[in-house]
Amino acid sequence: GENVEQHPSTLSVQEGDSAVIKCTYSDSASNYFPWYKQELGKGPQLIIDIRSNVGEKKDQRIAVTLNKTAKHFSLHITETQPEDSAVYFCAAAPYNNNDMRFGAGTRLTVKP
Amino acid sequence: SAVISQKPSRDICQRGTSLTIQCQVDSQVTMMFWYRQQPGQSLTLIATANQGSEATYESGFVIDKFPISRPNLTFSTLTVSNMSPEDSSIYLCSVEDATNEKLFFGSGTQLSVL
Numbered sequence: 081g082e083n084v085e086q087h088p089s090t091l092s093v094q095e096g097d098s099a100v101i102k103c104t105y106s107d108s109a110s111n112y113f114p115w116y117k118q119e120l121g122k123g124p125q126l127i128i129d130i131r132s133n134v135g136e137k138k139d140q141r142i143a144v145t146l147n148k149t150a151k152h153f154s155l156h157i158t159e160t161q162p163e164d165s166a167v168y169f170c171a172a173a174p175y176n177n178n179d180m181r182f183g184a185g186t187r188l189t190v191k192p
Numbered sequence: 193s194a195v196i197s198q199k200p201s202r203d204i205c206q207r208g209t210s211l212t213i214q215c216q217v218d219s220q221v222t223m224m225f226w227y228r229q230q231p232g233q234s235l236t237l238i239a240t241a242n243q244g245s246e247a248t249y250e251s252g253f254v255i256d257k258f259p260i261s262r263p264n265l266t267f268s269t270l271t272v273s274n275m276s277p278e279d280s281s282i283y284l285c286s287v288e289d290a291t292n293e294k295l296f297f298g299s300g301t302q303l304s305v306l
Contacts, residue, residue, distance in 0.1 A: 114295065123198075123284055123297035124235065169234060177223060177288050177295050178248075182235045 082107040084172050086183025093160050094191050101186045103170035104152045110172040113146060113153045118167045118185075128155070160190045194219050198285050198298035205275055205305050212271045213301045215285030220265035223288035226258070229300070230281045238283075241268040275305045 083106040093099050105113075111132035116124035130137045130144045130153065137144050141160075146153040153172075157164055167187050173180040195218040205211050215224065224241040238258055239247040247260035262268045272279050285298040 112293075116297075121302075123196075123299045126193075126294060126296060129294065177225070177293070178237075178240055180237070180295065184234045 082110060082172055082174055082179060082181040084170060084181050084183045086170050086186060088186060089184065090187045090189075092189045092191065095160060095162060097160055099157045099160050099164070099188055099190075101155045101168055101170070101188070102152060103154070103172075103183050104150075105172040105181075106151065107172070107174045108148075108151065109174040110151075112173040112180075113144070114171050114173075114180075115142075115144060115155050116169045116171070116182075118169065120166075124169060157188075160188075162190050162192050164188060165190045193289055193294070193296050194221060194287055196285060196287060196296060196298035198301060200301055201299060202302035203304070205303065207276055207305060209275055210271055210273045211275065211303060212269050213283055213285070215268045215270070215298055217266045217287050221287040222265070222290055224262060224268045225286045225288075225295075226260060226268070226270045227284040227286060227297075228281045229284060235284065238270070241270075272303065275303075277305045279303065280305045 086103045114129035117127045118124045128142050128144050130146050141158045143156040167185045169185050170183040197216045226238040227235045229235050237250050238253045239249040241247050241260050241262040243262045259271045282300045284300045
């Protein structure tokens with residue numbers, strides 16, 4: 081089955097800097113790659129996603145890039161703000177959501 | 193996206209007891225899932241809740257321990273049976289939005305077993 085690895089496990093940046101979180105996956109059949117943000121005491125919130133027919137997608141300060149050849153994808157957050165502090169999870173789904181597998185998570189801290 | 197209501201939001205339970213978690217969606221959805229998130233860990237799929245039939249469990253999870261009901265397209269329950277401290281986790285309900293096939297999560301149930 082699919083195996084997703086996520087790095088780094090923790091990331092601390094200064095407000096205004098950029099943050100990058102990277103994930104690799106093992107199943108070449110994976111074609112859907114969402115990113116979730118989880119704040120303390122809340123469920124994961126879908127913040128951006130990308131499908132395998134696209135190499136990059138951007139939504140305001142958040143962008144995701146996908147390299148299918150290398151089987152890795154990344155989340156980029158620019159101009160970070162303290163409210164970006166949370167745990168971020170990447171995921172990969174080969175066929176449908178039943179098969180979606182999540183990375184171990186990255187705890188992002190943005191220092192004011 | 194669908195609005196997912198999950199309750200209770202948290203509970204503290206005694207060893208050997210059972211807890212039933214409810215998940216209500218404001219629209220009909222085909223796919224509903226239950227996840228477990230152990231402290232400081234990632235999300236692990238417990239089972240797919242199938243409407244009108246038995247749930248489909250992932251490896252390592254069994255019906256006797258985690259019975260699931262799905263009486264209709266908007267509601268599901270997960271029971272954590274004969275609890276032990278190792279069952280202390282966040283349990284999350286999730287649904288697949290039929291219009292875009294994206295996965296959305298409820299706010300979770302924080303379970304502590306003493």
